[in-house]
Amino acid sequence: MRIKNAVYLISSPDLDKCPKPTQPEYAFIGRSNVGKSSLINMLCNNDKLAKTSASPGKTQLINHFEITGVGAGDKIHKWYLVDLPGYGFAVVSQRSRRRWEQMIENYLRKRENLTMVFVLIDSRHSPQKIDLNFLEQLKKWQIPFCLIFTKSDKETQRTVSKNVKDFLEAMKKTWQFLPQHFVTSAIKKHGKDKILAHIEEVNEQLGL
Ligand SMILES: Nc1nc2c(ncn2[C@@H]2O[C@H](COP(=O)(O)OP(=O)(O)O)[C@@H](O)[C@H]2O)c(=O)[nH]1
Numbered sequence: 395m396r397i398k399n400a401v402y403l404i405s406s407p408d409l410d411k412c413p414k415p416t417q418p419e420y421a422f423i424g425r426s427n428v429g430k431s432s433l434i435n436m437l438c439n440n441d442k443l444a445k446t447s448a449s450p451g452k453t454q455l456i457n458h459f460e461i462t463g464v465g466a467g468d469k470i471h472k473w474y475l476v477d478l479p480g481y482g483f484a485v486v487s488q489r490s491r492r493r494w495e496q497m498i499e500n501y502l503r504k505r506e507n508l509t510m511v512f513v514l515i516d517s518r519h520s521p522q523k524i525d526l527n528f529l530e531q532l533k534k535w536q537i538p539f540c541l542i543f544t545k546s547d548k549e550t551q552r553t554v555s556k557n558v559k560d561f562l563e564a565m566k567k568t569w570q571f572l573p574q575h576f577v578t579s580a581i582k583k584h585g586k587d588k589i590l591a592h593i594e595e596v597n598e599q600l601g602l
């Protein structure tokens with residue numbers, strides 16, 4: 395799929411304020427500063443779409459974008475892309491952390507058009523508990539997800555491969571099946587085609 399058009403729609407404080415669930419929805423989430431906004435901008439060919447921010451943990455809203463793509467046979471794919479507020483930002487209060495948890499749980503469990511969650515993992519690090527724990531939550535809630543390892547340009551290919559492998563190995567302790575995963579760099583524009591092809595494929599499976 396090629397992205398033809400990507401527009402920002404709305405930022406919502408909770409599920410009730412989100413746009414009508416009329417399109418398949420793909421949500422992106424991960425630790426603050428993992429490279430989520432940069433990845434979204436790369437996928438949509440627009441450096442200004444999602445704000446890439448130097449002050450993480452600030453955006454506590456559910457951000458909707460309406461995407462129009464062109465797939466195989468010139469088929470038009472309309473879908474929502476959602477930029478979710480990140481987890482694991484150290485400086486937030488207990489209260490805002492709880493608010494985040496409630497908002498995210500509510501959104502992930504009740505959003506009826508939610509098709510897939512992309513969980514972003516920083517490829518520079520060895521497996522982190524906070525990411526593995528978040529995946530356990532998704533399992534508990536039975537939310538389908540894929541993994542996206544970000545910032546692959548920052549370390550050698552060897553280190554990135556090891557971190558990816560170690561992460562999947564760590565998952566094997568509690569998971570019967572491993573999710574699909576992608577390795578990306580927003581700087582080098584790597585991984586974009588595979589992610590968009592996957593979204594197209596999932597859209598096709600929905601039979602739209
Ligand atoms: N080298 C490199 N830096 C990246 C990449 N993606 C994001 N960054 C940088 O990491 C920081 C956080 O990125 P951002 O997209 O705002 O992360 P977010 O908080 O998850 O939305 C910024 O300084 C980005 O320029 C990448 O693929 N490669």
Ligand SMILES: [Mg+2]
Pocket residue numbers: 430431432444445446447
């Ligand atoms: Mg961001």
